[in-house]
Amino acid sequence: MNNVAVHPLLKEISSYFTLKGKKVYLVGGAVRDLLLGKKAQDWDLATDARPEEVKSLFRRVIPTGIKHGTVTVLFKGYSLEVTTFRTESDYRDGRRPDKVEYAATIEEDLSRRDFTMNALAAELPSGRITDPFHGTADIKNRIIRCVGNAEERFAEDGLRPMRALRFASQLGFTVDEATLHAIPLSLGVTAKVSPERIRDEFEKIVAGGKPGAAFLLMEKTGLLSMLFPDLSRCRGVEQKGLHRFDVLDHSLLSLNYAAEKGFPQRVRLAALFHDLGKAVTKKLDDNGIWTFYQHERESERITGRILRQYRYPNTVIDGVTLLVREHMFHYEENWSDAAVRRFVVRVGEENLKDLYLLRFADAFGTAGVEGPADFLLPLANRVESVLSQNKAFTLKDLAVSGKDLMETGIKPGKHMGVILNELLETVLDDPALNTKERLLEIAGKINGRYIPGNSDGN
Ligand code: ATP
Ligand code: MG
Numbered sequence: 001m002n003n004v005a006v007h008p009l010l011k012e013i014s015s016y017f018t019l020k021g022k023k024v025y026l027v028g029g030a031v032r033d034l035l036l037g038k039k040a041q042d043w044d045l046a047t048d049a050r051p052e053e054v055k056s057l058f059r060r061v062i063p064t065g066i067k068h069g070t071v072t073v074l075f076k077g078y079s080l081e082v083t084t085f086r087t088e089s090d091y092r093d094g095r096r097p098d099k100v101e102y103a104a105t106i107e108e109d110l111s112r113r114d115f116t117m118n119a120l121a122a123e124l125p126s127g128r129i130t131d132p133f134h135g136t137a138d139i140k141n142r143i144i145r146c147v148g149n150a151e152e153r154f155a156e157d158g159l160r161p162m163r164a165l166r167f168a169s170q171l172g173f174t175v176d177e178a179t180l181h182a183i184p185l186s187l188g189v190t191a192k193v194s195p196e197r198i199r200d201e202f203e204k205i206v207a208g209g210k211p212g213a214a215f216l217l218m219e220k221t222g223l224l225s226m227l228f229p230d231l232s233r234c235r236g237v238e239q240k241g242l243h244r245f246d247v248l249d250h251s252l253l254s255l256n257y258a259a260e261k262g263f264p265q266r267v268r269l270a271a272l273f274h275d276l277g278k279a280v281t282k283k284l285d286d287n288g289i290w291t292f293y294q295h296e297r298e299s300e301r302i303t304g305r306i307l308r309q310y311r312y313p314n315t316v317i318d319g320v321t322l323l324v325r326e327h328m329f330h331y332e333e334n335w336s337d338a339a340v341r342r343f344v345v346r347v348g349e350e351n352l353k354d355l356y357l358l359r360f361a362d363a364f365g366t367a368g369v370e371g372p373a374d375f376l377l378p379l380a381n382r383v384e385s386v387l388s389q390n391k392a393f394t395l396k397d398l399a400v401s402g403k404d405l406m407e408t409g410i411k412p413g414k415h416m417g418v419i420l421n422e423l424l425e426t427v428l429d430d431p432a433l434n435t436k437e438r439l440l441e442i443a444g445k446i447n448g449r450y451i452p453g454n455s456d457g458n
Helices: 008-018 029-035 051-057 106-110 135-140 150-156 160-171 177-185 195-207 211-221 223-227 247-260 265-273 295-309 314-326 337-347 349-367 376-389 402-407 414-429 436-449
Strands: 024-027 044-047 061-065 070-075 078-084 086-089 099-102 121-123
Touching: 008 024, 008 070, 024 029, 024 106, 029 121, 029 135, 051 061, 051 070, 051 078, 061 078, 086 106, 106 121, 150 160, 150 177, 160 177, 160 195, 160 211, 160 223, 177 211, 195 211, 195 247, 195 265, 211 223, 211 247, 211 265, 247 265, 247 349, 265 295, 265 314, 265 349, 295 314, 314 337, 314 349, 337 349, 337 376, 337 414, 349 376, 402 414, 402 436, 414 436
Parallel strands: 044 078
Antiparallel strands: 024 044, 024 121, 061 070, 070 078, 086 099
């Protein structure tokens, strides 16, 4: 295939360049995705016009990456990254090029790109393909291959091995032998890449269709033990009972299931990390059976440490660690309504759905077949009915406030906090007590038991 169909807007934009005698190409992932018959994520253009010239061609231009020759053009509601042809040189630390130089031709520009499938350009407005590294053939054969010598390309930028595995799992492609072989030889370079850049590729792997494949390749090439040693430690941690797989395969199966079903990213991360603590809590009991007592606590701790290491925002860290901590939840039909209410309070109403989804993924990863724990539906029904009966699940929902308590002479501070929490416990046990009159009466009794200022509460 030597041509791709060009979007009318791209044709229109290209005329601004060609009228001034400049060349402009659609490049990178957009061309790859067009050849794969997929909708492009975003449009990247390459041109021989210098950034200042591009600025003069359009009314709204933002100098987003001017150091690298990139500006963003805003045009009819679209936003396009336009980069002047360039080469890169002097990757002294394997992280970023120290020097960016403008290049004369599109071929030169393509030669700095990572993989043959990403080193394609479609001339605008014609759509004629420039393909100096046979990227179209590799796309047809679904192969990821470095442009030129893989080891040299990885030595320039240690993120590229992660990108190779990310694309492999996202697109369902195979990594070419020589490219795969160069990954273990480049671990020292990858070790220097910033945690943020690693995280962005990791995020895309987890968000993709078959993330487990990327983690197996990471294991095979040594990336897993370097970047996620806690996961790699789960290999060979055998489990008995219903479990058919070791902890690593179990985690990857759970993640794959979550991905296949389109579960949210937070559930996917929890599916991957929920059993990390098993590697450190495993003990053989008197009957020769492996136990993992309170592994979810360890899993929570390790998950938090990994997410912090990779500079995740606190909201994500809190959301994922909560699911990991609570993933062992269970239910029995003889639970009282109070027990159901306590469960809701512990997990948080807004987290229930994701916790159920995690259980579906976990159950799939246990035996490799579908079917969550039988209690999930009855529990969900009980939760629904309890939620519809009554809304006193947090301090805010209590029929009395701190202000009400102050009016009865209770001093604000830690002491009042203790009383409010006891009132909430009381109401969780018996929602009928959630009236101002009853709660003030109970608060008075509790207050009598405490002597303010004595932290023992005696
Ligand atoms: P997607 O946006 O779908 O993840 P993409 O191929 O567009 O995939 P980007 O990260 O947006 O990936 O990069 C755009 C293009 O820039 C790539 O197609 C590739 O040609 C080039 N590129 C990006 N990162 C690198 C890198 N680390 N080394 C060499 N070339 C790169
Ligand atoms: Mg892109």
